[in-house]
Amino acid sequence: MIWKIFLFLLLCFVSVAGISFPIVDNPQAWYEFPFIKGLEQNAKIIFFHVPTAWLTVIAFFMTAIYSFKYLRKKNLDDDAKSYAAAQLGIIFCILATITGSVWAKFAWGAFWSWDPRQTSIFALLLIYGAWFALRSSIESEEKRATLSSVYAIIAFVTVPFFIFILPRIMTGLHPGSADDTNAGPIIDFKMNANMQLIFFLSLIGFTILYFWMWRLGYKSLIYRDKLNKQLIIRS
Amino acid sequence: MNKSYSLFKKDLHSELRTRYAINSLTMFIIVTLSVILFSIGNETISQSLTGGLFWVVIFFTSMSGLSRVFVSEEERGTSLTLQLIAAPSTVFSGKLLFNLILVFAMNTVIAILYSALFEAFVLKNFALFLVSFILGNIGLAFASTIIAAIISKAGAKGTLYPVLSFPILLPLILTSVQLTLFSIDGTSFETAKFELAIVVCYDVIILTVSYLLFDFIWKE
Numbered sequence: 001m002i003w004k005i006f007l008f009l010l011l012c013f014v015s016v017a018g019i020s021f022p023i024v025d026n027p028q029a030w031y032e033f034p035f036i037k038g039l040e041q042n043a044k045i046i047f048f049h050v051p052t053a054w055l056t057v058i059a060f061f062m063t064a065i066y067s068f069k070y071l072r073k074k075n076l077d078d079d080a081k082s083y084a085a086a087q088l089g090i091i092f093c094i095l096a097t098i099t100g101s102v103w104a105k106f107a108w109g110a111f112w113s114w115d116p117r118q119t120s121i122f123a124l125l126l127i128y129g130a131w132f133a134l135r136s137s138i139e140s141e142e143k144r145a146t147l148s149s150v151y152a153i154i155a156f157v158t159v160p161f162f163i164f165i166l167p168r169i170m171t172g173l174h175p176g177s178a179d180d181t182n183a184g185p186i187i188d189f190k191m192n193a194n195m196q197l198i199f200f201l202s203l204i205g206f207t208i209l210y211f212w213m214w215r216l217g218y219k220s221l222i223y224r225d226k227l228n229k230q231l232i233i234r235s
Numbered sequence: 236m237n238k239s240y241s242l243f244k245k246d247l248h249s250e251l252r253t254r255y256a257i258n259s260l261t262m263f264i265i266v267t268l269s270v271i272l273f274s275i276g277n278e279t280i281s282q283s284l285t286g287g288l289f290w291v292v293i294f295f296t297s298m299s300g301l302s303r304v305f306v307s308e309e310e311r312g313t314s315l316t317l318q319l320i321a322a323p324s325t326v327f328s329g330k331l332l333f334n335l336i337l338v339f340a341m342n343t344v345i346a347i348l349y350s351a352l353f354e355a356f357v358l359k360n361f362a363l364f365l366v367s368f369i370l371g372n373i374g375l376a377f378a379s380t381i382i383a384a385i386i387s388k389a390g391a392k393g394t395l396y397p398v399l400s401f402p403i404l405l406p407l408i409l410t411s412v413q414l415t416l417f418s419i420d421g422t423s424f425e426t427a428k429f430e431l432a433i434v435v436c437y438d439v440i441i442l443t444v445s446y447l448l449f450d451f452i453w454k455e
Contacts, residue, residue: 011290029280038252062376071451113331116409119405119409123402123405124402126401126405127403127404130401130402130412132400133395133398133399134385134386134389134395134399137389137390137391138388138390139389139390143388146451146452147385147388147389147452149451150385150448150451150452151385151399152444153444153448154381154382154403154444154448155403156407156443157440157441158402158403158405158437158440161406161433161437162406163406165406165433174288
């Protein structure tokens with residue numbers, strides 16, 4: 001219980017700090033952010049866009065892990081865990097696409113320009129959609145779990161291509177593409193110390209939030225299945 | 236090795252007997268190219284667009300024809316027999332060989348028709364195109380066969396096949412379009428080595444994962 005309160009306070013602080021701290025040329029006070037060339041005023045969305053993209057990959061990784069566990073032990077609880085992870089994954093993927101295109105409008109002038117990293121997040125959305133479509137087309141429970149686990153693992157091995165390889169070798173607008181002279185505002189540490197602190201706190205806070213929601217999700221799926229199969233007698 | 240070759244020959248002979256896939260796929264290629272030509276009309280299209288459209292035709296023809304290896308077994312009721320007579324990896328090797336031959340045949344026809352019908356499709360670096368064509372076709376066959384195995388066991392097979400295949404094939408298609416554009420522009424092998432390396436990695440990874448996972452799909 002106490003960590004839920006702590007998480008709530010952390011996310012409140014991150015949201016308020018991320019939105020309200022001003023961006024000035026020469027940050028003097030502890031609550032001021034530096035002016036990053038190329039990003040200027042719209043840099044604050046980094047506190048929300050990067051965690052959603054990070055979480056959708058984590059969610060996909062969890063789906064793949066529990067798919068692997070299901071294929072080994074054939075325990076339907078693992079299938080429920082991968083399903084809960086994928087549900088959260090597709091939500092965060094939609095959020096990452098939307099925040100990314102909003103940021104793209106302000107930074108690059110258009111909502112969508114088929115930059116390799118934008119294409120990658122869209123491909124991830126297609127993978128999640130295909131996974132849910134596959135699940136809905138199979139009636140039998142074990143077959144559904146087996147086939148969707150196999151597809152999740154196949155899709156997961158193509159993810160390194162999308163996330164790490166294609167955006168870095170193809171020319172594009174995103175920081176870190178082939179024609180970008182720096183590796184992005186994080187790796188080059190153009191952010192000063194307090195901005196990095198807020199950024200990493202945001203990342204940690206959203207990750208803890210994800211694991212909490214995932215736990216709630218899979219437990220409710222397992223209870224619902226058990227109730228359906230009358231394994232828990234309703235009093 | 237012998238058994239998978241016999242399985243491949245069985246598929247080949249039943250295919251040549253009815254010529255179902257060859258006829259329908261050839262007609263599909265002709266129809267797709269006609270639709271594109273009608274839509275373009277008398278406009279000239281740029282070279283980069285021509286290169287991209289090439290892979291669009293290849294993708295949709297593959298989606299039309301490559302699921303037959305597994306779906307026909309399910310439809311004719313012979314998949315249980317196949318499970319009894321051969322180990323899963325043998326069955327997969329036989330089906331993969333059939334799909335490889337089919338992909339190469341189909342895409343060669345597409346490439347020949349395409350270069351005849353589109354004047355902008357002039358390949359300055361033909362060796363690069365040949366290498367990327369071969370590697371791309373191998374990757375296409377590998378990925379399409381494992382997805383065909385998945386959807387053969389599911390319902391809604393026809394509509395689900397392109398939906399499931401497209402995200403898996405996307406790294407291959409993006410890189411192959413880039414390599415086709417390179418060969419149209421005449422860039423050297425030296426500049427294209429990263430993209431070639433990506434296609435080789437993709438082929439190896441998909442092949443490995445397919446063999447590892449096919450057992451789980453195949454056994455009831």
